[in-house]
Amino acid sequence: MALRWGIASAGRISHDFMVGLKALPETEHKTVAVAARSLQSATEFAQTHDIPTAYGSYEELAGDPQVDVVYIGNITACHKDTVLLMLNNGKPVLCEKSLTASPQDTATLIKTAKEKNLFLMEAVWTRCFPAIIQLRKQIASGVIGEVKYVQANLGFRNPKLPGHMTDPKLKGSNILEVGVYPINFATMVFGERPESIETKGWLTDSGVDEFAAITLKYSGERVAQLTCSFNLNLPGEAYVIGTEGTLKLPQTFWCPSKLETPSGVLEFPLPTPCRPTVFVNSVGLCYEAEEVRKCISQGKLESEAMPLEHSQIVSEIAKTVIEQLGSCIYNN
CATH class of the missing domain: 3.30.360.10 (Dihydrodipicolinate Reductase; domain 2)
Known part of the structure; x- marks a missing residue:
């Protein structure tokens, strides 16, 4: 079965992440929902990227039983709260860098993920x-x-x-x-x-x-x-x-x-992107998405990469x- 992604934030890097996902087989990766701070933003993003469900809050995404893993693409200052929300609702997480703004908050997220036996990875695509x-x-x-x-x-x-x-x-x-x-x-x-x-x-x-x-x-x-x-x-x-x-x-x-x-x-050579990206070589975000799929399919709680x-x-x-x-x- 395909890994079912939820996208938290409808910003520029989330756009590019979707382009990366589209470079991967649909049999292995499927985006089922997106959430943003406003329903309008989420709906527009969903229409652009052919995502079936749009939410106007992260809480709704966290509670969606169809979502296997959440990609978090909002700003660093919001990462801690968003990651904790997803982990506390049983969702594995791939969170954009920087994971948090402080070592204390980073340690909190790592501790929580381990306590809940959930996969967590900082999205350092490099x-x-x-x-x-x-x-x-x-x-x-x-x-x-x-x-x-x-x-x-x-x-x-x-x-x-x-x-x-x-x-x-x-x-x-x-x-x-x-x-x-x-x-x-x-x-x-x-x-x-x-x-x-x-x-x-x-x-x-x-x-x-x-x-x-x-x-x-x-x-x-x-x-x-x-x-x-x-x-x-x-x-x-x-x-x-x-x-x-x-x-x-x-x-x-x-x-x-x-x-x-x-x-x-x-x-x-990188895959050919399905549409223009905001940042250079962003179709390469497919590599970290595939790393997440492999880790989760093997029952790993973190990435060796x-x-x-x-x-x-x-x-x-x-x-x-x-x-x-x-x-x-x-x-x-």
Whole structure:
């Protein structure tokens, strides 16, 4: 039987997630309901994406017995309450990054999911791309020797940012919106908490972090240097450098279709999207959806590609970085 999806939020990323789902076999994935803060928004979204049921509240979606798993695509400030609502109604959850705005809230969601014996995954789609899976295989094979250094950067110049991204009351944050990708990449490669964190950068006029240059020092003389911004265009590349060679993800490392290895460039073409997407390569959201289906079909409560422990580590690093920059979001 197909995994029956419910969609919580009718925003831009939920639109793109639907495009990703449409790239997968209908025999394996089916969207049965969508909910938004207004019934009109949900209805319009349902009509666009051929979803049979639209709800004007998340509570109605949580209570729908036809829904097997819920994708949550609202803003980070709302994630904790929405995820808890779904878990408390017996629904497995795939929740957009950042899972929450704080390590304490992330720990609460993980604890609740485990207590209720329900699947929970932070939707860090990067982890599920074929190019990333191959990168991890290359590292494990020892082809680049002992990994000593990771570098990743991501930033966009956007003078018309969505309001929630610069509003401290809504946990606006470059780190929580953009920086989680480089931080996640380093966490994936090194697989542990850093021994030290050092951050330089600046804030917006509203007191929200806008740019960060982060150095993470790990055990065994290993270092990650990460840069992120929602006010500068950065190359969007990532490097894993070992004692015997280098692996590189060129531009769009967070949703890659290529991997440069010591023996040559490997290409991983993405599926053709059924309609335009808001964000680059968003049809690749199909990979995380398929990861969820596989995990749930095998009775797993978390994904090996994006383990809950890594969500906790990334959340802890993000909070430290935000505090080192002097952001005021934890005062609101």
